[in-house]
Amino acid sequence: MMTPTMVRPSRWPIALAIAALALAAFAGCKGGTTPIKTLLDDPGHYDHQIVRVHGTVGHSVGVLGYGAYQIDDGTGTLTVVTQSGGAPREGAEVGVEGEFRSAFTVGTQTLAVVIEKDRRTR
Numbered sequence: 868m869m870t871p872t873m874v875r876p877s878r879w880p881i882a883l884a885i886a887a888l889a890l891a892a893f894a895g896c897k898g899g900t901t902p903i904k905t906l907l908d909d910p911g912h913y914d915h916q917i918v919r920v921h922g923t924v925g926h927s928v929g930v931l932g933y934g935a936y937q938i939d940d941g942t943g944t945l946t947v948v949t950q951s952g953g954a955p956r957e958g959a960e961v962g963v964e965g966e967f968r969s970a971f972t973v974g975t976q977t978l979a980v981v982i983e984k985d986r987r988t989r
Contacts, residue, residue: 901913902942903938907979918967921961923939924936924956945979947980949986963986964983
């Protein structure tokens with residue numbers, strides 16, 4: 868039984884923690900991705916690093932489970948190479964996690980790929 872002098876613990880911290888977790892889960896759907904332009908502008912910084920990109924599949928080709936496809940996030944285009952599961956269809960919206968590999972930069976052109984480790988399709 869509570870008396871008028873007893874203070875009831877506030878439920879605000881719990882409510883705020885639940886709201887923060889829900890927001891983080893919602894943001895995680897696209898959160899944590901790196902814009903392709905950022906990767907291509909400083910490829911040496913990201914070389915051999917695990918990155919996440921999100922965008923629309925352009926050209927794609929797949930043979931016997933292997934594949935390659937281009938992904939465009941509106942800031943740039945990047946080639947993704949997959950060693951299993953083939954390539955998604957053109958026009959699909961995907962999120963990809965993989966190892967960024969920078970081959971070379973000549974002038975304003977950078978050749979780089981992501982070696983796919985995980986892919987999510989909407």
